[in-house]
Amino acid sequence: MSLILHAGKSNKNAYKALIAAEYAGVQVELAPNFEMGVSNKTPEFLKMNPIGKVPVLETPDGPVFESNAIARYVARSKDDNTLYGSSLIEYAQIEQWIDFASMEIDANIAKWYYPRAGYAPFLPPAEEFAITSLKRALSALNSHLATNTYLVGHSVTLADIILTCNLYLGFAYILVKSFTSEFPHVERYFWTLVNQPNFRKIVGQVKQAEAVPAVQSAKKPSQPKESKPKAKSEPKAVAKKEPEPKEEEEEVAPKPKAKNPLDLLPPSKMVLDEWKRLYSNTKTNFREVAIKGFWDMYDPEGYSLWFCDYKYNSENTVSFVTLNKVGGFLQRMDLARKYAFGKMLVIGSEPPFKVKGLWLFRGQEVPQFVIDECYDMELYEWTKVDINDEAQKERVNQMIEDYEPFEGESLLDAKCFK
Ligand SMILES: N[C@@H](CCC(=O)N[C@@H](CS)C(=O)NCC(=O)O)C(=O)O
Known part of the structure; x- marks a missing residue:
């Protein structure tokens, strides 16, 4: 027909x-x-x-x-x-x-x-x-x-x-x-x-x-x-x-398409894809292999780590809506795949659920093109991780490895952007 x-x-x-x-x-x-x-x-x-x-x-x-x-x-x-x-x-x-x-x-x-x-x-x-x-x-x-x-x-x-x-x-x-x-x-x-x-x-x-x-x-x-x-x-x-x-x-x-400013940064010793591969391929001894590998590779001059915290957690009253919201965010971050790695945790065993995340970005700031293109960014509070602070470093580790209980609560889901 x-x-x-x-x-x-x-x-x-x-x-x-x-x-x-x-x-x-x-x-x-x-x-x-x-x-x-x-x-x-x-x-x-x-x-x-x-x-x-x-x-x-x-x-x-x-x-x-x-x-x-x-x-x-x-x-x-x-x-x-x-x-x-x-x-x-x-x-x-x-x-x-x-x-x-x-x-x-x-x-x-x-x-x-x-x-x-x-x-x-x-x-x-x-x-x-x-x-x-x-x-x-x-x-x-x-x-x-x-x-x-x-x-x-x-x-x-x-x-x-x-x-x-x-x-x-x-x-x-x-x-x-x-x-x-x-x-x-x-x-x-x-x-x-x-x-x-x-x-x-x-x-x-x-x-x-x-x-x-x-x-x-x-x-x-x-x-x-x-x-x-x-x-x-x-x-x-x-x-x-x-x-x-x-x-x-x-x-x-x-x-002509402008070059992404992140491509113009001085080269970094950290190869993002190598970290992503290590993360994906580590099935056992995660702390000893993947987390240790992460810090061995991490280049604090070429990359920065960020915690994000959803500003409207009280609205996360329905589990699948919250999960879809986070899923949509990660889909929209597709534009940053070359420059980012992220973990998003949906926390709590009952509503309202908290959504918190950890992001690794190329450069020292949350990239401006991501803020411009991905409206979800402004729904989160962004805080730069101080890697000299052991407690913050441990929080990074726990977020990467989906550690439970996370800050005293169970995880409804942990999604990875890689
Ligand atoms: N209710 C109609 C509206 C159609 C409509 O307004 N079409 C516009 C283009 S989107 C049009 O043909 N305009 C030309 C005209 O008014 O002569 C529908 O949903 O199909």
Whole structure:
């Protein structure tokens, strides 16, 4: 069965179906040479969607428009997947969150963003109302996500896909860090999902907006184009010229990749991979072999050790949510694999669990690029280890070797980043 999606490559409404297709194992192809403002104005397109908006899905049984309906079609076209839940109540909850994502999140982000981008009249009281309504929705969502990794059940459903695509528009264009940090569970949820391989494949790397866009004067309604200009990716909504995400601009004029400043440090006698190998290969006599080996290799000029302590331990009331949070953190640290080794302990036999860790970083500071790229960093208090202090050194040893009881408590889990 071949399904053809008519949309440009960077349309967040089309992402919903494309991500659902990845999860469900369904083949969906983007219509070749689709050009926003041209392809969606042709008589053939208007036959598929009389309102002329994208996306549209062409199926063997006829066309479907409206991105949520398209995503539902894709999710349902394979029986053996869990995108649609597995009980009557789950089906209903998934629908509930899809409507919430569309009406409370997407609509309010659009009412805030589009007037600023020049696609609708800008009216300050209307903006204020949109922001208040969005905060109300995000605050409810934040509470739900404090004890749930996903919206419904214990795995990604269509509701997560649709909500994340809607949040994407906000995070990429208008929801700056100072706004989203009021909703830490929503942040954790968004960044975790958007970095899952099935999302990443479709959406690419997402960067959070750095500033709320200044108000643009209203743009004229777009006219269908006569001739094909140079390929430029499609706008995300309403009109034709929505600003493109940064990485797409970079695609047009790629800048040479700057060298990581950590690569410019004087060489170190410590070879990180050698330590990682020793850690992984030591199965017995850990203290005598691995820990001793660590200190023999350790180069305090080329590397530094850091303790981290989660700032919001009182929120760690559900074990699997806490474990997923730490797992997500380690996934996001992937960008630092060449320069870091870490141990993260989830401590306690009952909630609230404490999350503490030990990190070895190249250089003398917590690397700035990690702070910039990995939002989890600011959820922890960072303290440099003083290796001349024997008690601190012993704490390092215990963290590396998953020593129990750790500071008088049992470990729920110990995860290693290597
Ligand atoms: N509710 C529709 C919204 C579709 C929509 O607004 N599409 C925009 C692009 S993301 C569009 O086609 N704009 C062109 C126009 O308004 O003519 C859906 O979810 O599919």
